[in-house]
Amino acid sequence: MPEYKAPLRDIKFVTEEVLDIYGHYAKLPGAEEATPDMVSAILEEGAKFAERVLSPLNRVGDQQGCQFNDGDVTTPEGFKEAYQQYVEGGWPSLSHPEDMGGQGLPDSLGMLVTEMIATANWSWGMYPGLSHGAMNTIEQHGTEEQRQTYLSKLVSGEWTGTMCLTEPHCGTDLGMLKTKAEPKEDGSYAISGTKIFISAGEHDMADNIVHIVLARLPDAPAGTKGISLFIVPKFNVDASGEKADKNQVSCGSIEHKMGIHGNATCVMNFDGATGFLIGPPNRGLNCMFTFMNTARLGTAMQGLAHSEWALQNSVAYAKDRLQMRSLSGPKAPEKAADPIIVHPDVRRMLLTQKAFAEGGRALIHYCSMLVDSTKHGTDDEKAEADELMSLLTPIAKAFLTETGFEAANQGLQVFGGHGFIAEWGMEQNVRDCRISMLYEGTTGIQALDLLGRKVLMTQGATLRRFTKIVHKFCKEHKGDKRFKSYITALDKLNSEWGDVTMKIGMKAMRNKEEVGAASVDYLMFSGYVVLAYFWARMAVTARTKLAEGTDEVGFYTAKLQTATFYYERILPRTKAHAEAMLSGADNLLAMEEDNFLFLNA
DSSP states (O other): OOOOOOOHHHHHIIIIIISOHHHHHHTSTTOTTOOHHHHHHHHHHHHHIIIIIIHHHHHHHHHHOOEEETTEEEOOTTHHHHHHHHHHTTGGGTTSOGGGTOOOOOHHHHHHHHHHHHHHOHHHHHHHHHHHHHHHHHHHHSOHHHIIIIIHHHHHTSEEEEEEOOBTTBSSOGGGOOOEEEEOTTSOEEEEEEEEEEETSSOSSSSEEEEEEEEBOTTOOSGGGGOEEEEEESEEEOTTSOEEEEOSEEEEEEOOOSSOTTSOEEEEEEEEEEEEEOSSTTOHHHHHHHHHHHHHHHHHHHHHHHHHHHHHHHHHHHHHOBOSOOTTSOSSTTSSSOBGGGSHHHHHHHHHHHHHHHHHHHHHHHHHHHHHHHHHSOHHHHHHHHHHHHHHHHHHHHHHHHHHHHHHHHHHHHTGGGGGSGGGSHHHHHHHHHGGGTTTSOHHHHHHIIIIIIIGGGTTHHHHHHHHHHHHHHHHHTTOGGGHHHHHHHHHHHHHHHHHHHHHHHHHHHOTHHHHHHHHHHHHHHHHHHHHHHHHHHHHHHHHHHHHOOSOHHHHHHHHHHHHHIIIIITTHHHHHHHHHTSOSHHHHSSOGGGSOOOOO
């Protein structure tokens, strides 16, 4: 049976030893409470909740799914009770303002708990996970009355939140959306339209659901410049802030999906529902990016979660499963065959999962510390963190979900035929993971955002913000022979990153289609280089610890060995991506549309 054990040792290695999270907290206003003792206690309790409560429900959610009955949705057995434990434990309020009932701790600390929840049971974790985006949106863009009315209930976990963007005729192209918002005499709006693919849009886990909805005002201009943002609660709220009568919001159906069966993916109908404008009129998409950026980083976490789940279960199986003898001679002569972990190809798959899981962990938690700085840093720190986040968010979202899916498939492959059987949990991991490359913007959309908007439209300034950090790191360690293999390769690729960017930019000046043609390969190239930077940092830390003397020789040696595997076996993929992205748009666009398929002889 599949199991999950929170990787607390590795989490502490990344956050404390590599990223110096306590040095970060010491400079962060309001983070005084985040002491090593408190953080350790939070992680220990979070691990217990993830391992003992959520992990056993992961397969339950997949097998039972959500049940739809005339507009009502019932979640799988145990989900509601687990959510009540989550609320009673104070977990929803961890990283939210104290004046709204939160605990005021850094976002990065909340993200550590999120990682454990996400890996233990992604479907369940989506219910409270989407609420954080709603909270951040209302906190940043709502009026004081809206914050007082909705935020405290969301922070406590009594209510949950959603984001309602997609419609039947438009997914990524939100400029086509048709949902209407008609002004009413009391200052509210009547919201009418249908939204689809709304995760956690209806369920039985909380008393109320606060929908954050994109819609058009009657006089709105066409396209994305005519979109406004609204708060639309499932139940209206009375003058005292309590749940009142049912709003004109209903769930029309739930989707029958490939994976994440434990989370309700809903068709939501708004039939003149009462809504309240949040942010300026016709600026809803700008405000919604607060929610979307939160969700994109959360989706990057999904890639890490599925890599970690695959790794843990694959290693356990590979140590136990006996098949064939090692080509160099028996490694377990007292047994009928050797455990498959001795075979090079199995190790290739395990090390790939390990490289993506542990490298992805460093990237995710580095980004979460940037989120802290965007909220609580000095003006200069906020500006730098914002720029770094604008570059790293699409990379983290797309790259980590692509590699997470690869790791999940490698996990299934390690199990052989048993991986295809439901009881082992590996095929569920693959199915649950697949959505991550689709929602919050597909890999292609993230790639266009990265190359087109974040890099070329800033004439490379955003990219240089990060490549300078990498260059400085390489310069600091260039003279140390212990790190030569990592630093030489990283320094070269960091320089090449700028070169290929310039070449694509020159091509795009002659043909704009070159951006779309190069974008996915450019993003994957970028992702491999970013992870190489973090693996180099982890290798430097591990080598330093070993030199100082430690009783955890195995742990730090494994870090160095995984870094070497990543640099020698995974990082060469950048060569193929560079060649592909620079090959031009003609090999994609030359074929006539009618020539893609011939069915008649």
